Amino acid sequence: MAYAGNAVHLGCAFSIIELLSCLYGRHMRYDKANAADPARDHLVLSKGHGVMAQYACLYELGWLDRTDIDRYFHDGSRLKGLSDAHVPGCEVTSGTLGHGLSVGVGLALAASRRNSGQKCYALVGDGEINEGPIWEAMLFAAHAKLDNLMVIVDANGFQAMGTTDEVMQLGDLGAKFAAFDFDVLTVDGHDREAISAAITDLEGRHNGRPKALVAKTVKGKGVSYMENVNAWHYSRLNPELYAQALRELEGASA
Template structure:
C-alpha cells in the first residue's frame, strides 16, 4: 500500500526548503501539490524501496521550476533525507532549484521549458514498443505551452498512438512575467488537445478525489489516443498572501512571512 500524502505536510516541507535556501518558485510548486500527491499515492506504479526500479511508471516534471513539490513527495517516500531539505539550494547540496536527473526519483533535468514533454514522449514510446505496461505522466505549465516543441511532441504522441502517455497541464493562469492571457492567450486548451487527437478532461487541480476519478477515466480509454488532463489550479495555493499573486514566482521568504506561511499551513491541517 503506497503512502497517502497530506498536502499540508507537503506544503510545509516546501516552505521549509524555500526558507532554508532563500529560494524562489514557491507559487508554482504549491499549484501542483495535490496533483503530485495523487499520482504518487494512487496512480503511479513504482517500488518504494528502489527509485530506479526498471518497471516503474515515469513522472516527468517538465515545469522543472516547481520541483520543490516533487522533492517534498520524495522526502515522504524516504528517497530524500532531512539533510536534503535543510540544505536545499546550499553550496554542495544535491537539490537544485530545477529538476535534476541525478536526484533519485527525478526522471529528467528540466527547467528549460518546452523540452520535458519530448522526453516523456520518448519514454512512453519505448515502453509501448517493449509492451512493458509502463505509463508516463508529464506535468507541464500552462505558460510552457507557449513553446513550439510542446506542439511537436503532441503531434508525435498522437501519430505514435501513445495511450500510455498522459500530459497534465498545471493551468494556474500565470507565468513568470504575467498572466497567460497577457503574455500569450491560450484559448480553449481542451479543444486544442482534442484537435491534436488526445482524449482530454478538465478537473479542479486541488480536488484530490476529482483528480483520481479523471485519471482513472482517461486511463480506461484504451483506444490508441494519448491523454491530457487540464488541471485548473491556483498559483500559491495554501498560503493566503501567495494565492494568485504572481510576485511569488520570484519572491523570497523573510522570517515573518515564513512564520505566517507555517501558521496557515499548519492551521489548514488541524
Template sequence: MSDFNARHIRRTVLQMAYAGATVHVACAFSLADILAVLYRRHLRYPDNDPDGPGRDYMVLSKGHGVMAQYACLHEKGWLAPDALANYYGDGTLLKGLSDAHVPGCEVTSGSLGHGLSVGVGMALAAKLGDTGQRCYVLLGDGEMNEGPIWEAMLFAAHRKLDNLLVIVDENGLQAMGKTSEVMDLGSLRAKFESFNFEAVDVDGHDEAALDAAFTALENKRDGRPKALVARTVKGKGVSFMEHQNLWHYTRLDAATFAAAMSELEPV
C-alpha cells in the same frame, strides 16, 4: 512513508525555500494536490525503487516547481531529511530545478518546453517494448507557449501513445504575467482534443476529482494519448500568495515564513 498530504507538502516546500533563501514557492504550491494524488494512488514503483526497470515515469517538465516533487520524494523515503534542510546550499544534491541525478527525477528540466518530448520518447519505448509502463508529464500552462510542446503532441498522437498522460498546471500565470496576456492559447482542452488526445479538465485542488479523472484516463487504452488540464491557483494554500504573481520570484523572510506556516498548520 506518509499519505502524501498536500498541506504537508506545502509546509515542506516552505521549509526548503526558507532554508535555501530561494524562490518559486507559489509555482510549487499549485502542483501540491496533483502530485499528492499521483504519488499516493497512481504512480507505480515496484519494490519502492525510483530506478526500477518497471516503474512508471513522472516527468516534471515544469522544473521550477520541483520543491513539491522533492517533498514527495522525501515522503517516499528516497530523500533524507538533511537533503531538504540543506536545499540550495553549497554542494547539495537538490537544486532549484529538476535534476535527473536526483532519485525519482526522470529529467533535468528548467529550460521549459522540452520535458514532453522526453516523456513521449519514454512512452514510445515502453509501448514498443510492451512493458505496461505509463508516462506522466507535468507541464505549466505558460510552458505551452513553446513550439516543441506541439511537435511532441503531434508525434504522440501519430504513434498512438495511449500510455502517455499529459497534465497541465493551468494556474493562469507565468513569470512575466498572465498567460492570457503573454500568449492567449484559449481552451487547452480543445487544443489537445484537436490533436486527437483524450482530454478532460478538472479542479486541480479537488483530490477526489483528480483521482477519478486519472483513473478514467489510465483505463482507456484506445490508441489516443491522454491529457488532463488542471485548473489551479498559483500560491494555493497561503492567502497572501494566492493569485499573486510576485511570489514567482519573491523570497521568504522570517515574517512571511512564519505567517505562511501558520496558515498551513495540520488540521
C-alpha cells in the same frame, strides 16, 4: 525548503502539490525500495522550477532525507532549484521550458514498443505550452497512438513575467488537445478525489489516443498572500512571512 534555501519558485510548487501527491500516492507504479526500478512508471516534471513539490513527495517516499530538505539550494546540496536527473526519482533535468514533454513522449514510445505496461505522466505548465516543441510532441504522441502517455497541465494562469493571457493567449486548452486527438478532461487541480477519478477515467480508455488532464490550479495555493500573486514566482520568504505561511497551512490541514 524555500525558507532554508532562501529560494524562489514557491508559488508554482504550491499549484502542483496535490497533483503530485495524488500521482505518487494512488496511481504511479514504482518500487519504494528502488527509485531506479526499470519497471517503474515515469513522471516527467517538465515545469522543472516547481521541483520543491516533487522533492516533498520524494521525501515522504524515503528517497530523500531530512538533510537533503534542510540543505535545499545550499552550496554542495544535491537539491537544486530545477529538476535534476541526478536526484533519485527525478526522471529529467528540466527547467528549460517546453522540452520535458518530448522526453515523456520518448519514454512512452519506448514502453509501448517493449509492451511493458509502463505509463508516463508529463506535468507541464500552462505558460510553457506556448513553446513550439510542446505542439510537435503532441502531434507525434497522437501519431504514435501513445495511450500510455498522460499530459497534465498545471493551468494556474500565470508564467514568469505575467498572466498567460498577457504573454500568449492559450484559448481553450481542452479543445486544443482534443484537436490533436487526445482524450481530455478538465479538473480542479486541488481536489484530490476529483484528480484521482479523472486519472482513473482517462487510464481506462485503451483506445490508442494519448491523454490530457487540464488541472485548474491557483498559483500559491494555501497561503493567502501568495495566491494569484505572480510576484511569488521570484519572491523570497522572510521570518515573518514564513511563520504566517506555516500557520495558514497547518490550520488548513487541522
